[in-house]
Amino acid sequence: MNANHFIIKHASQEDIPALTAVERECFPAAEAASEEEIAARVHAYGKHFWLLFEGKKLIAFVDGMTTDQADLTDDMYEDASLHDENGAWQMIFGVNTIPSYRRQGHAGLLIRQAIEDARTQRRKGLVLTCKEALIHYYASFGFENEGISESVHGNVTWYQMRLTFPEK
Template identity: 45%
Template sequence: MQGVIIRQADISDIDTVTELEKSCFPVSEAADRKAFELRLLNYPECFWLLEMNGQAVSMINGMTTNEKNLCDEMYSGTDMYAAHGKWLMLFGVATAPVYQKWGFASQLMERVIEDTKKQKRCGIVLTCKEELIPFYSRFGFVSEGISDSEHGGAEWYQMRLTLQQHI
């Protein structure tokens, strides 16, 4: 699609990504400005932003770690972050409601997978609600069942995309 670019987000995008998150998730599940500040200052290489004609439309963010499973403590701290970690943990995949079903999240996910392969990581782990399992399965993610996560009081399923054997 013309006018679409994918780039790494940086701290100057904090207002934009905070508002995009608020438009996509219930308050109990949405990351707040403080969480995005932590992520953008400490691991901006794990934050992708898709823009159409200069407007932020979709984003994916997370962190790299050597931990094998995503846990709630990762959302608000940097203790488990490892720049050369084996796994990319995805915290959020969000597309502005008006642009949902346009394929932007898919386009962005393909880029994240491509970048993760280039970095020779073992793979990508995320949690999602049950209704999104088919979406992530299209990219090769496999459900590992209900996660231990209690984030936002929701039931989450952990999904894993293995890109190469454990190092």
């Protein structure tokens, strides 16, 4: 991966069609956010989207709201108004990379940027849910497995992972 060809930026209204297309390419219909949900998220917390472009092509993104709630709950996916810009925790709802760009370090680049931004913003840390097969991947960034989540999003078993920053 030649980092000179890639740009990371936050989301704006103009990015909604591309975000929707990538979301649909990355997740089954039962798990993918709709265009309306993505639009509401961008409107509420566009600064908490990390988009990776190769030239003008969106190839990957990470997104999630901030909140004082310590655990990621299903209602957060559906209700962007739950975002609290001063929230203690950065939630990660999706780590999306279009299939032809996977296993090249793109998602990791965005995850590290989200972690760094949350640290700079003085959050307590980040929380995400993932399928069992990805526990090891997220652990490589410092996330700890907290076990099976209460989430039933998409009728799938999810594991909650948390990265907590050391207190200063």
